[in-house]
Amino acid sequence: MxxxxxxxxxxxxxxxxxxxxxxxxxxxxxxxxxxxxxxxxxxxxxxxxxxxxxxxxxxxxxxxxxxxxxxxxxxxxxQLSPAWTTDWITDEAREKLREYGIAPPEGKSHDKSQLFAEPKVIACPKCGSENTTLVSEFGSTSCKAHYKCSDCLEPFDYFKCI
Amino acid sequence: MEAKLEYTLRIADNALILGQRLGEWCGHGPALEEDIALTNISLDLIGQARSLLTYAGELEGNGRDEDKMAFFRDAHDFRNVLLVEQKNGHFGDTIARQFLFDHFSWLFYDALLKSNDDTLRAIAEKSIKEVTYHRRHSSEWIIRLGDGTEESHSKIQESINELWAFTGEMYTPDKLDQQALADGYGVDLVQLSEYWKQNVAGVLRQATLNVPEDGWMQKGGKKGIHSEHLGYMLAEMQHIPRTYPDAQW
CATH class of the missing domain: 3.30.300.130 (Fe-S cluster assembly (FSCA))
Incomplete structure (x- = not known):
């Protein structure tokens, strides 16, 4: 080989x-x-x-x-530096995440100086609705936040953008 | 103890001790989401402590790894500030402690990004992303509780008042802090303290809470002189590796 x-x-x-x-x-x-x-x-x-x-x-x-x-x-x-960022996740992998039921990171890694950022609109990975709410910024693993969809009522994970 | 080693231990032990304290909430959070949030934050802090203690072990040069540093040092060897070893109390006490520390920690790591030490800088670069989430979480709770009901308002005000005497130690530079700054690897705490006071006061005002007046500030942790709480906590944290020193998973 x-x-x-x-x-x-x-x-x-x-x-x-x-x-x-x-x-x-x-x-x-x-x-x-x-x-x-x-x-x-x-x-x-x-x-x-x-x-x-x-x-x-x-x-x-x-x-x-x-x-x-x-x-x-x-x-x-x-190696810690440069620090890992969700920007490095490939487009293909983002699609795989969505299919798996995890909303992929939205946009580019945010400005670290913000204390109270505007909540991002995260589309439900199941039904695609943007009518969703953040339940907690800390989810089942370090890298995920917890959301729920107000249309199909499914709770789902969101891969946090860092 | 060599200056850079002691300085690194201060950062490491803040993360380790607060991480261990938050871990005590596992299974006891007021709601499932908060239980998970507090233990997530704990995990981040212990992760930061792992990198920092590994580096401290390298600086010491006696072949001690992160586990040896965490489990085989006694209370007087720990260099964390007194704030982080204070007991969890009720949920508001824990949030108040976290809020006061998160604002310090964020500014500290932000300043450490300019350190001339490659390892400390890399750890800061990684950690600040995590602390950004912690700081938002604790600040939102301060506002929710302060601007909440009459009871939550008075309880969180009391928690802030009680812990205020432990804040000065974080941002008041001593000789070691001054040396670390002069040698280029440390942080300017005088400048940090101004930002800290501004930021903390901003959130407290938004939460309709009073900013306590600065009075006598407790100190000692940074030199290894701790409150009675640390020993009990270490006894619990260290007893398995000390009872079975060669235990493996």
Whole structure:
């Protein structure tokens, strides 16, 4: 099997976010860099949130995937800067999120200086209605807020824009 | 203790201790959404503490990792401000503590973005995004409770009044803060304190609450002299890793 960056990235699309299994780590922008050294591969990842418990599993699965493909122990290093932003999530991945029932991040990452931002209009991923309300900015995982749709009455997750 | 190590521990321990305190709300929140919000914030803070304690361990150079730093230091080794170790009290007390700290933390990380230390700067860049959410959450609650019913108004005013004496320690620079600023990796607390007072007063006014007058300010945490609450909290937090030091998941 060819040991080059493009091929490694393709292999890594098999590594899913354990909490949002429709997304892979490449689409999410969690994989920042792949370095090919003579003796081993170094994959640089960045956490979505400081306390994201999925990072350990992601790191383990990256190593396991590369071990299976090349029979070698890859190194996974974590890098905080530049800080992960939802802007890095690909359009394709946003569509996958919506189909899965999670409203994708709306717009570009917001201005950090705002204290009380205008609430964004988030369309319901089930029926498409924009008649929705924010229930809580903290949802089932660090990266999600909790909304409900006032038309189809479904509660849903919104992937926060950061 | 080397200055940069101690400075890093101050930031790390603020995050760790407040994160642990908020974790005590798990399963006890006044509503499911708030239970989840408080523990989400706790998770962010513990995540920040992990990065900071890992860095503190590297600066110390004795091979201690984040877990060793969190679980095998005693109360007098902790450098968090007294505010964050205060007990949860009722929901309003927790929100008041969070509000006073979030406004400090946001300004602190914002200023730390200009630090000449690459690791501290990277941690600040990551953390400020999270604290932006925390600060909005606690500020909205201050307004909701302050401008709410007669009872919620008087209770949250009382919480703010009670905790006010712990705010000065956050923004009053001591020798170490001055050295960190002079060496280029630290934050200008004098400038920060002006913004903090302005921002906090702005939200309190919007919440129809009074801004307490500055009186005697409690201090000591930044030097390792803590209130009686920290020891009890550490006993609970540390007892498993200390009882079974080599335990693995």
């Amino acid at each position: 060819e040991r080059n960056e493009a091929h490694i990235l393709e292999l890594l699309t098999a590594v899913k976010d354990p909490e949002i299994p429709v997304l892979n780590v490449v689409d999410m922008g969690v994989i920042r860099k792949v370095d090919l050294n003579d003796d081993h591969i170094v994959v640089t990842i960045t956490p979505t949130y400081s306390g994201c418990p999925a990072m350990d599993v992601i790191s383990m699965n990256v190593k396991a995937t590369l071990k299976r493909a090349f029979g070698e122990d890859a190194e996974v290093v974590s």
